[in-house]
Amino acid sequence: MTVTRIRVHGDAPYDVVVGTGVLAELPALVGEGVRTVAVVSPASLPEISRPVCESLRAAGYEVVSLPVPDGEQAKTVGVAAELWSAFGRYGITRTDAVVGVGGGATTDLAGFVAATWLRGVKVIQVPTTLLAMVDAAVGGKTGINTPEGKNLVGAFYPPKGVLCDLATLVSVPREDYVAGLAEIIKGGFIADPTILMLVEDDPAGARVPEGDHTRALIERKIQVKADVVGADLKESGLREILNYGHTLAHAIERVEDYRIRHGEAVAIGLVYAAEVARLDGRLADAVVDRTRSILTSVGLPTSYRKDAWPRLREHMRVDKKSRGAKLRLVVLDDIARVSRLEDPSEELLESAFYEISR
Numbered sequence: 081m082t083v084t085r086i087r088v089h090g091d092a093p094y095d096v097v098v099g100t101g102v103l104a105e106l107p108a109l110v111g112e113g114v115r116t117v118a119v120v121s122p123a124s125l126p127e128i129s130r131p132v133c134e135s136l137r138a139a140g141y142e143v144v145s146l147p148v149p150d151g152e153q154a155k156t157v158g159v160a161a162e163l164w165s166a167f168g169r170y171g172i173t174r175t176d177a178v179v180g181v182g183g184g185a186t187t188d189l190a191g192f193v194a195a196t197w198l199r200g201v202k203v204i205q206v207p208t209t210l211l212a213m214v215d216a217a218v219g220g221k222t223g224i225n226t227p228e229g230k231n232l233v234g235a236f237y238p239p240k241g242v243l244c245d246l247a248t249l250v251s252v253p254r255e256d257y258v259a260g261l262a263e264i265i266k267g268g269f270i271a272d273p274t275i276l277m278l279v280e281d282d283p284a285g286a287r288v289p290e291g292d293h294t295r296a297l298i299e300r301k302i303q304v305k306a307d308v309v310g311a312d313l314k315e316s317g318l319r320e321i322l323n324y325g326h327t328l329a330h331a332i333e334r335v336e337d338y339r340i341r342h343g344e345a346v347a348i349g350l351v352y353a354a355e356v357a358r359l360d361g362r363l364a365d366a367v368v369d370r371t372r373s374i375l376t377s378v379g380l381p382t383s384y385r386k387d388a389w390p391r392l393r394e395h396m397r398v399d400k401k402s403r404g405a406k407l408r409l410v411v412l413d414d415i416a417r418v419s420r421l422e423d424p425s426e427e428l429l430e431s432a433f434y435e436i437s438r
C-alpha cells in the first residue's frame with residue numbers, strides 16, 4: 081500500500097506519514113544520538129505499545145514504557161507530574177526522546193510533558209485513533225485540563241514527526257472512530273468542501289476504516305490542518321479556524337466531566353456555531369441544514385439538554401479565543417469562508433442554543 085507524506089511547514093518542518101505499516105519508520109525517525117526513548121501510552125493499549133517498544137529496543141535504544149490512564153483521565157497535572165518524575169528517575173536528557181502512542185488525549189499529554197521536560201525534548205507522535213491522526217497529533221498544540229476547564233495549560237510544541245499507521249484503526253471502538261469524523265467534517269466546512277461531498281456520498285463507509293473514501297478523508301483533513309498550522313503555529317490569527325465549533329464543545333465536555341467524547345461535543349458545537357451565524361444573518365439556512373444532516377448521517381449528535389445553558393455559558397468564558405470579558409466565536413459566512421464574531425450579544429448566544437436544545 082502507498083505511503084503518503086504530508087509536509088507541515090514552519091520553523092521546524094516535519095512530515096505526517098500516512099499508510100499501513102508506517103510504524104516501521106519509528107526507529108529511524110527517533111534518530112541518531114538518542115539513547116533513551118520514553119514511550120507514553122494508555123495502559124489499556126498494550127497490544128499496540130508493546131511492538132512499538134520492541135521495535136525501538138531492536139534498533140538499539142533503551143526504552144522506558146510509561147503507561148498512563150485511558151483517554152481524558154490522562155490529561156491532568158497529576159499524571160503529567162508522574163511522567164516528569166519518571167523522566168527524572170530514568171534520566172531523560174535533552175538528547176533523548178518521547179513517543180506518544182494512543183488517541184488524542186495521550187498525544188496531547190505526551191506532547192505537553194515533552195514540551196516542558198528540560199524546556200523541551202524531542203517528541204514523535206504515533207496517533208492510533210481517527211481523531212488523533214487527522215487532528216490532535218498534528219500541529220503541536222499540546223495540553224492538559226484543569227478543574228476550571230479544557231486544555232487550559234499547554235504549549236505550542238511541534239513534533240519531529242507523526243506516524244499514522246492505518247492498521248491501528250481496525251481496533252478503535254466504533255463510537256470513538258465516529259467521533260473522529262466530527263473533526264474531519266469540521267475541516268470540510270472551514271476549508272475543503274470535497275470532504276463534505278465524500279462523506280455525503282457514502283456516510284456508512286465514512287463510519288468504518290475500510291470505507292472507500294477513508295484514506296482520502298484522512299489525508300484531506302490532515303492537509304487542511306497542515307496548511308493552517310504551517311502558516312500560524314501559535315494561533316495568532318488563521319489557526320483559530322481550527323477551533324470552529326469548539327467554544328460550546330469544550331463547555332459541554334466540562335459540564336459532562338469528560339464523559340462525552342471530544343468529537344461528539346464538537347459535532348454539537350458545529351451545529352451551534354452554524355446557528356449563531358444564521359441568526360446573525362451571515363449564513364444561509366441551507367448550510368445550517370447541511371451541517372445537521374451530514375453529522376446525523378454518520379451518527380453524531382446535534383443537540384443538547386436545554387437546562388444546561390447557564391452552566392455552559394459560564395464555562396464558555398474560559399475559551400482561549402476570548403479577550404477579557406468579550407467572547408469571540410469562529411463563524412462561517414459560507415462554506416470555506418470563515419470569520420470571527422466579536423462580543424456577540426447574550427440574546428444571540430442563547431437563541432442559538434435554543435435552536436439546538438432539546
Ligand SMILES: NC(=O)c1ccc[n+]([C@@H]2O[C@H](COP(=O)([O-])OP(=O)(O)OC[C@H]3O[C@@H](n4cnc5c(N)ncnc54)[C@H](O)[C@@H]3O)[C@@H](O)[C@H]2O)c1
Nearest residue numbers: 151152183184185208209211212215216221248251252342
Ligand atoms: N492538540 C490538538 O490539536 C487536538 C485536536 C483535537 C482533539 N484533541 C484532543 O484529543 C482528545 C480526543 O482524542 P480521541 O478522540 O483520540 O480520544 P482518546 O484519546 O480518549 O481515545 C479514545 C479511546 O480510544 C482508545 N484507543 C486509542 N487507540 C486505540 C486503538 N487503536 N484501538 C483501540 N482503542 C484505542 C483510547 O484508549 C480511548 O479509550 C481530546 O482530549 C481532545 O481535546 C487535541
Ligand SMILES: O=C(O)C(=O)C[C@@H](O)[C@H](O)[C@H](O)COP(=O)(O)O
Nearest residue numbers: 215219221230231319322323326400
Ligand atoms: O489545532 C487547533 O488549533 C485546534 O483548535 C484543533 C481542535 O480540534 C482541538 O480540539 C484543540 O485542542 C482545541 O484547542 P483549544 O486551544 O481550544 O484548547
Ligand SMILES: [Zn+2]
Nearest residue numbers: 263326342346
Ligand atoms: Zn477538537
